[in-house]
Amino acid sequence: MLIRVRDLELQNLEFDESFQPGAIEFGPDFRQTGPLLSKGRAELIVEHRGHKENVEDIRLVGKVEVHLEFGCARCLEPVEQDVNRAFDLIYRPLGVDRRADEASISEADTEIGYYQGEGLLLEDALREQVLLETPVRALCREDCKGLCPHCGRNLNVEQCHCEQHLSDPRWEALNEIKKKLQS
Numbered sequence: 001m002l003i004r005v006r007d008l009e010l011q012n013l014e015f016d017e018s019f020q021p022g023a024i025e026f027g028p029d030f031r032q033t034g035p036l037l038s039k040g041r042a043e044l045i046v047e048h049r050g051h052k053e054n055v056e057d058i059r060l061v062g063k064v065e066v067h068l069e070f071g072c073a074r075c076l077e078p079v080e081q082d083v084n085r086a087f088d089l090i091y092r093p094l095g096v097d098r099r100a101d102e103a104s105i106s107e108a109d110t111e112i113g114y115y116q117g118e119g120l121l122l123e124d125a126l127r128e129q130v131l132l133e134t135p136v137r138a139l140c141r142e143d144c145k146g147l148c149p150h151c152g153r154n155l156n157v158e159q160c161h162c163e164q165h166l167s168d169p170r171w172e173a174l175n176e177i178k179k180k181l182q183s
C-alpha cells in the first residue's frame with residue numbers, strides 16, 4: 001500500500017491492514033505464521049526551512065502485530081515469537097537532509113526515515129519495525145543443549161552415547177592410571 005504525499009495533502013489517511021504470509025518479504029531467518037495486522041494513520045507534516053522552502057514529511061503512527069516462527073539456533077526446533085510493536089515515525093524526502101539544515105520539528109520521540117519519489121510503501125515501514133523486534137539468535141530455551149555434533153541427535157530429547165566412544169585423550173591417560181591402580 002503506497003502512502004502518497006499528494007493524497008496526504010488533502011487529508012490524513014487512516015489504515016487498518018492485514019498482510020498474509022509472503023506479502024511482506026522478511027528473508028530466510030524466520031517464518032510468518034499468521035496474518036500481519038497493522039492499524040494506524042499517516043499524516044503530512046510540512047517543515048518550513050527558511051527561504052520559503054517547505055519539506056513535506058510523512059508521519060506514520062500506529063502498531064504492528066504478527067506471529068513469527070524461528071528455528072532454534074542450537075537444536076533447530078521451532079521457536080514461536082509474538083511481535084507487538086507501537087511506532088511513531090517520520091519519513092523525509094530522500095536527499096533533503098544533505099544540506100544539514102536544522103530541523104524545525106522535534107525529533108525527541110520519533111525516528112527519522114526517508115521516502116523516495118511520490119510516497120512511502122507501508123510494507124517497507126512495517127518490515128523494518130518487525131525486524132527491529134526480532135532476535136539475532138533465537139533459542140528454544142536458555143539452556144538448550146543443542147544437537148550432538150557427532151550423531152545429530154537432539155540432546156534435549158535424548159542422550160546419545162557419542163561421548164563414551166569418542167573420549168577425550170586427556171581422560172584416557174587417567175583411565176590408564178586407574179586401571180594400573182586397580183590391578
Ligand SMILES: [Zn+2]
Nearest residue numbers: 072075140144
Ligand atoms: Zn533449542
Ligand SMILES: [Zn+2]
Nearest residue numbers: 148151160162
Ligand atoms: Zn551423539
